[in-house]
Amino acid sequence: MKLTFTIQGGDFTHAGHPSSEVKKVLKQLNIDNKIIKNVVIALYEAEVNVVAHAYSGTVNVEIDENKITILVTDEGPGIPDIDLAMKPGYSTASKSVQEMGFGAGMGLPNIKKNTDEMWLETEVGKGTKVKMLNYFA
Amino acid sequence: MTEQTQYHALKVDAIKCIGCTHCMKSCPTEAIRVIKGLAVIDHDSCVDCGQCHRVCPTNAFYVEQDDLAKIRKFKYRVILFPSIMIGQFPEKYSENQIYEGLIKIGFTHVYEVEQPLQLLIDSVKEYCANPVNTKPAISAYCPAIIRLIQSRYPSLTENIILRKAPYDLAAHFAIERFMLEGAQRDEIGLFYATPCIAKIASVKNPGGEGESIVDGIINMNHLYNEVMKVISEDEAEDHSIQRQNLSSEGVLWSLTRGESRNFGSRSMAIDGIHNVVRFLERLENDQVKGIDFLELRACDQSCAGGILLTGNRFMNVERLERRARRYPLAKDIPFSNIKVDVKKLKQKLIIDSIQPKPVFIFGKDRIKAMEKIDRAQRIVCFLPGIDCGACGAPNCHALADDMVNNKAKMSDCIFLQQMWEDEGRITANKAFLNVQKKWGTNRFKADCNKKGRRNEGF
Secondary structure, X not given: OEEXXXXXXXXXXXXXXXXXXXXXXXXXXXXXXXXXXXXXXXXXXXXXXXXXXXXXXXXXXXXXXXXXXXXEEEXXXXXXXXXXXXXXXXXXXXXXXXXXOOOOOOHHHHHHHHOOEEEEEEEOOOEEEEEEEEEOO | OOOOOOOOOEEEOOOOOOOOOHHHHHOOOOOXXXXXXXXXXXXXXXXXXXXXXXXXXXXXXXXXXXXXXXXXXXXXXXXXXXXXXXXXXXXXXXXXXXXXXXXXOOOOEEEEOOOOHHHHHHHHHHHHHOOOOOOOEEOOOOHHHHHHHHHHOHHHHHHEOOEOOHHHHHHHXXXXXXXXXXXXXXXXXXXXXXXXXHHHHHHHOOXXXXXXXXOEEEEHHHHHHHHHHHOOOOOOOOOHHHHOOOOHHHHHOOXXXXXXXXXXXXXXXXXXXXXXXXXXXXXXXXXXXXXXXXXXXXXXXXXHHOOOOOOOHHHHHHHHHHHHOOOOXXXXXXXXXXXXXXXXXXXXXXXXXXXXXXXXXXXXXXXXXXXXXXXXXXXXXHOOOOOOOOOOOOOHHHHHHHHHOOOOOHHHOHHHHHHHHHOOOOOHHHHHHXXXXXXXXXXXXXXXOOOOOOOOOO
């Protein structure tokens, strides 16, 4: 089954809607709570990344019997140095974003930590694609 | 996990219920549907929060309780109640007059449950200090919240503090005290005056804790009315000996922040079931950081806003806050007052475990559930999305879920019906019969004394 959401850049107020909706579905599918938690944390981080850095984004979720694949695509500045972005604590978030309690530099590292597989595709000046995969067992 | 139907104290009076949808719309777990013009509660989803009872304009929800006459067969007749019982009485009646009133209606001992509270405070502190236990620790105080977590937020059951509520503390304490005085267990009748229906359900269905410790449950509003009939305007004799273990914290315990102010370096208190639901969503998403103690209560203003209370919840809070100032701190009440074996009593406060009881509305088969969710999502596209409730479900999404579970039909949606009529796919007569089937023939009768008018029930 498929789920699609859109994310508005800069809208911190409504960040978290896709992850909450995905969580509701996974709970109804009798998925292990720990796996649900991983998926929700990873997706929330990805959402906040879009909200904090990009102009807009979409979330495409695909769930089958054994796994969940989430593709978060954004139109934004892209990531100039992926290795640096993957480093825990490194952040390019603006001061105003950090003042809201975001931008601790844990976004991408947290996604990696909470997924079974993760792919990152980025083009500076265009945008970023993050694909996340979690197995249910 | 055993699949047994939970005990629920709430019932719907088919004569009073007018199928007005107030309850259905305010239910935090979407457990109510209107079927043939009557509210029907789904017992798997219901958490006994009592929201439906609160908003019902016709008082169609009623609560089962034990007959007050049942106390007569015991030699020691003990009424146990949380301190909010006192808060609901008019200012002019003193604590002693209220105690005297309770004795007049047949009790031999009057006992406020929040004593000896220091034992519970210590026990919860010990629990929270143990690094093995999951943070934030969630208080097990409110039984509706426990059920909500078990069914809707099963992953958070491990956060619940495995310590009982003051009600259990007091019940065990009372028994030990009477036994010490030479009473037999079967001579002691313990009756609990409850401010809420969730407590009734948890007492009747303690969920693995074995048999209920009290012998009966009495609704607090019923008890209030009985006391008001006999209460004396003259100053009553001094009953303060029965309150000698009552502390300032004890008086405040059932109010919002009553617990949280005692625990954790960073604690939070949230009241109102809808507020709690929103918060638990966040907590479950791991978006709440650094909090170590959570007090969650289903009712606005906590137990002062309990559905079985009389009077205004805010006035109740005010009276109790003033009352608390007259009582000593729990730590200043000497343990020598307690007289019974403190160690044994403390042992009784431990809950073995609280198990998750998730509700799978689409069944446990993952493939089938996925198909159903998929179908429900497609159905939602065709529904108007205004959540009018005229189909008998609380919102369009719930109707779609009901449809894929074969509990509802497309024709239950009056908007779709109108469209079909316009397109000539069904006759006007057929459309009307469909609505009549859902709401009954009485719904269409002229009635100038209509219940469920504007603002009624809110």
